Amino acid sequence: MIRILTDHAGRMTHRSGRAIDIRHVVVRDPARARRTELPAGVVKTDWRAAVNDPQVDVVVELMGGTTTARDAVLAAIAAGKHVVTANKALLCQYGHEIFPAARAKGVCVAFEAAVAGGIPIIAAVGTSLTGNRIESIDAILNGTSNFILSEMLGQRRSYGDALADAQALGYAEADPTMDVDGTDACQKLILLTQLAFGFRASVADALRHGINSIELQDMLFAEDLGYRVKLLASARLSGRQLEMHVQPTLIRCERDIARTNGATNIVELRGDAVGRLILSGAGAGELPTASAVVADLVDVAIGRAQLTFPMLDLWEQNPDLSLMPSDQFERRYFLRFNVLDRPHVIADITDVLGRHGISLASVIQRETPEQPEDTAADPSVPLVIMTHRTTEGSLRAAEAELAQLAVISAPHIRMPVAD
Amino acid sequence: MIRILTDHAGRMTHRSGRAIDIRHVVVRDPARARRTELPAGVVKTDWRAAVNDPQVDVVVELMGGTTTARDAVLAAIAAGKHVVTANKALLCQYGHEIFPAARAKGVCVAFEAAVAGGIPIIAAVGTSLTGNRIESIDAILNGTSNFILSEMLGQRRSYGDALADAQALGYAEADPTMDVDGTDACQKLILLTQLAFGFRASVADALRHGINSIELQDMLFAEDLGYRVKLLASARLSGRQLEMHVQPTLIRCERDIARTNGATNIVELRGDAVGRLILSGAGAGELPTASAVVADLVDVAIGRAQLTFPMLDLWEQNPDLSLMPSDQFERRYFLRFNVLDRPHVIADITDVLGRHGISLASVIQRETPEQPEDTAADPSVPLVIMTHRTTEGSLRAAEAELAQLAVISAPHIRMPVAD
Numbered sequence A, B: 001m002i003r004i005l006t007d008h009a010g011r012m013t014h015r016s017g018r019a020i021d022i023r024h025v026v027v028r029d030p031a032r033a034r035r036t037e038l039p040a041g042v043v044k045t046d047w048r049a050a051v052n053d054p055q056v057d058v059v060v061e062l063m064g065g066t067t068t069a070r071d072a073v074l075a076a077i078a079a080g081k082h083v084v085t086a087n088k089a090l091l092c093q094y095g096h097e098i099f100p101a102a103r104a105k106g107v108c109v110a111f112e113a114a115v116a117g118g119i120p121i122i123a124a125v126g127t128s129l130t131g132n133r134i135e136s137i138d139a140i141l142n143g144t145s146n147f148i149l150s151e152m153l154g155q156r157r158s159y160g161d162a163l164a165d166a167q168a169l170g171y172a173e174a175d176p177t178m179d180v181d182g183t184d185a186c187q188k189l190i191l192l193t194q195l196a197f198g199f200r201a202s203v204a205d206a207l208r209h210g211i212n213s214i215e216l217q218d219m220l221f222a223e224d225l226g227y228r229v230k231l232l233a234s235a236r237l238s239g240r241q242l243e244m245h246v247q248p249t250l251i252r253c254e255r256d257i258a259r260t261n262g263a264t265n266i267v268e269l270r271g272d273a274v275g276r277l278i279l280s281g282a283g284a285g286e287l288p289t290a291s292a293v294v295a296d297l298v299d300v301a302i303g304r305a306q307l308t309f310p311m312l313d314l315w316e317q318n319p320d321l322s323l324m325p326s327d328q329f330e331r332r333y334f335l336r337f338n339v340l341d342r343p344h345v346i347a348d349i350t351d352v353l354g355r356h357g358i359s360l361a362s363v364i365q366r367e368t369p370e371q372p373e374d375t376a377a378d379p380s381v382p383l384v385i386m387t388h389r390t391t392e393g394s395l396r397a398a399e400a401e402l403a404q405l406a407v408i409s410a411p412h413i414r415m416p417v418a419d
Helices: A002-007 A009-016 A068-078 A088-105 A121-128 A143-155 A159-168 A183-197 A216-224 A286-302 A304-312 A345-355 A392-402 B002-007 B009-016 B068-078 B088-105 B121-128 B143-155 B159-168 B183-197 B216-224 B286-302 B304-311 B345-355 B392-402
Strands: A058-061 A082-085 A134-140 A227-238 A241-252 A264-271 A275-282 A330-340 A360-364 A380-387 A413-417 B058-061 B082-085 B134-140 B227-238 B241-252 B264-271 B275-282 B330-340 B360-364 B380-387 B413-417
Touching: A002 A009, A002 A286, A009 A286, A058 A068, A058 A286, A068 A082, A068 A088, A082 A088, A082 A286, A088 A183, A088 A304, A121 A183, A121 A264, A121 A275, A121 A304, A121 B121, A121 B286, A134 A183, A143 A159, A143 A216, A143 A227, A143 A264, A183 A227, A183 A241, A216 A227, A216 A330, A216 A380, A216 A413, A275 A286, A286 A304, A286 B121, A286 B304, A304 B009, A304 B286, A304 B304, A330 A345, A330 A392, A345 A360, A345 A380, A345 A392, B002 B009, B002 B286, B009 B286, B058 B068, B058 B286, B068 B082, B068 B088, B082 B088, B082 B286, B088 B183, B088 B304, B121 B183, B121 B264, B121 B275, B134 B183, B143 B159, B143 B216, B143 B227, B143 B264, B183 B227, B183 B241, B216 B227, B216 B330, B216 B380, B216 B413, B275 B286, B286 B304, B330 B345, B330 B392, B345 B360, B345 B380, B345 B392
Parallel strands: A058 A082, A241 A413, B058 B082, B241 B413
Antiparallel strands: A134 A227, A134 A264, A227 A241, A264 A275, A275 B275, A330 A380, A330 A413, A360 A380, B134 B227, B134 B264, B227 B241, B264 B275, B330 B380, B330 B413, B360 B380
């Protein structure tokens, strides 16, 4: 980011209508910040240096985390400084403090880099689509989990091996929990939901499942059926109710979302005027993030952000909408059971599903090779069922009964199918 | 557009920071404008009513054409009114008058709807990607020609039949010349080139070929080779030279541009920070266009457009860049000759190509069924050649010689292959 501002200072000054001077670069470890292009004395280790400097107009927060970052951002706002941040976790958790404080102080908080890296999705939803009633958002917002899923299918790797690859290549952190359990994608979805629907939600409000229980065989069964498995983040208006979920989802192979591989992000929006609009690009990385941060910085420098920010009503609540209870979500489902290879198994399972009003669209059970009686091979075989449309509630009730069946030998897999 | 402003007046007022009142709706035929939602007396037939009204702040020009539209836009600017327009032809042809006049008068001209319909590409290139040095733009910007090409391949139709379909379905006008000869796409490319590279070009500056000589067989040969044929609009930096062209181009089947069918538009940008960014959506139509016009109108109403517009330096010239002469364009080419089925034909053609330094990557000549001697069947057969990289200049020189060969029985087809 600093390189963009210094290497292209002339262009940045022109686009901003004023020069952007870097007065403080606050780092944890100054030894790692020896950048020749920085003037002497700019590198600091205490964020208060920036926040307390009366000549500073804008504080860019890129430290991550929600403790020091919260202190620094709230202090910057209290000191009358605009804030540019890439910190979705901070905004999700403390948006209820940060956004009202900024409005009260007459400063703005810009966060293009917090969602989908270099893709200008905040600008698109916040300003360009202002003439639209947004109807739905379907997106891949977490590059790490998408890299892992792409690697599993492309290289025929297990989840564990693909995760290890992602860590070795720097696509996943040592602790990948927030990426693979859907938390990171969910935080980004919550920011988009605020902008698109004026609806304030928290991570706990969205139905959320991670990718860590998905096996390669599930992806191959899905492929056979014409689908790819993606960690889909989705928010959708249904009358006055909003459906929100982040979960591994089957998406028809030919759709752009299904074809988005590696660390790429994609956002598919539907608006009542614009119709279907798709944006895709690098969802993370130093330079794509810098592209978004610089856009925000120029927006603040020239004064556009100050006009936009108060109109977005961030972290206020749209009184016309409510969250749809997840029991009412209605879709088709992919189910994979590990069952004992005995007579009546399919009948037993379909009987339970049928009693909950769930009918089957297709069933896959492959012939298993005859095993010699004395091998200790796992006697269970996969049984894959695609259901017709049903509700999440009906499925949950059926699952509670299925858990009692002795013929099912392990936890089953279930993924919704995107419309 | 009027429906968006009236049906969602509350939201528009909020996002604009002020109410947007429709004071005049100027139409050619008032009988066709009987909209119940319009207050009495709003519909006029003379644009001067709007331009001369001191209470009007913004004039939205959606009439098309370059005669009356030019008068109206220049008069509006002279009267100190901001202009929102979807008229790419007007801006390309008279941008040198319109943009300086607007800057001198302190008003702005916003034109999101002029390129790629509802896709917010002007906002993306003009503001969101401001931290980037844009390296290339590859795009499908004309929905009519893309619909025709998709229809040809999908329905195995001839160009003429697909054009007739497009006209019957309202995707093509009675006179489709500007769409199918690449003029419309070229005008849009010129607007993007201005924003992305600060480079002022005219339609005559870009190498331009239309789709009207492409036959279904060319698309099928391309498909066999792993490519789709698309009317690609492309601008690309090569050092300090800018390559610009609009022509039917072979694009690898798996690329997003190749997979964009029907009237959809797509823009693929590369920036030095953001990397590859793709936007796609409806490129035309009343509602997608309205989405873009309303975004501009709100931008003007709230004052963002007034901040952005002067910084864009529209229709000034970037002195660091020059246009690359088309002779120097370097790519691979798809060539299809209709040749007499005689010995030495391939040798004769490859000999000419070879003398111009053009080497072949692949050749397709299919066995032809034996014809009874007495049929009047066309004795010529298609010969398809894919070349290795060569320059447009070398190819032109070779083509001049090839035109002398008696074994070639008709004008040949040539299309570049996208990298």
